[in-house]
Amino acid sequence: AQSVAQPEDQVNVAEGNPLTVKCTYSVSGNPYLFWYVQYPNRGLQFLLKYITGDNLVKGSYGFEAEFNKSQTSFHLKKPSALVSDSALYFCAVRGMDSNYQLIWGAGTKLIIKP
């Protein structure tokens, strides 16, 4: 069955340090992968997506993600964290198992400490 796992409920990073938010997936066929961010009591905002091509995808607000087919992962990264990056981050995948509907991870709370 198609699934997305975000193994960390919360990630704590000091401001200025690099950050990584992990995501692994299970899907038949080619995966279409997405990252979104959610600020408190707000809707989700799209950050970036991987469809095909270069494994390193760049997105909004300085975020990037690396697609690793052998490890079935799509980790979100940023070289230097800002306090304003503190939010809830969701990974999602589309695959043919679910008729290409988005399947969501449970979310990872990112806390950036000054």
Added chain:
Amino acid sequence: DGGITQSPKYLFRKEGQNVTLSCEQNLNHDAMYWYRQDPGQGLRLIYYSQIVNDFQKGDIAEGYSVSREKKESFPLTVTSAQKNPTAFYLCASSISGALTEAFFGQGTRLTVV
């Protein structure tokens, strides 16, 4: 300003009442979605519609109903049959197709009182 508008932002429902959440988009998107968000559970799909006058049940459709009479509008009714309706509800839309990202409204927080 293009986007998705959900209203109201906060909604209170008494036991046994039906309530309707509004979702309007001016992005000219064919596909629209309703999700429910509970703490620690990510997003769960309630209903989706890929074209006017057609919609499909998602993973947790019981106790909910929708309509799609216009491309721009996809209202969600939370009926009295939904036993635990207190949650954050998110509406989204997208261009049809597997490769496209979804755009979200700001959400409606429904509380049963």
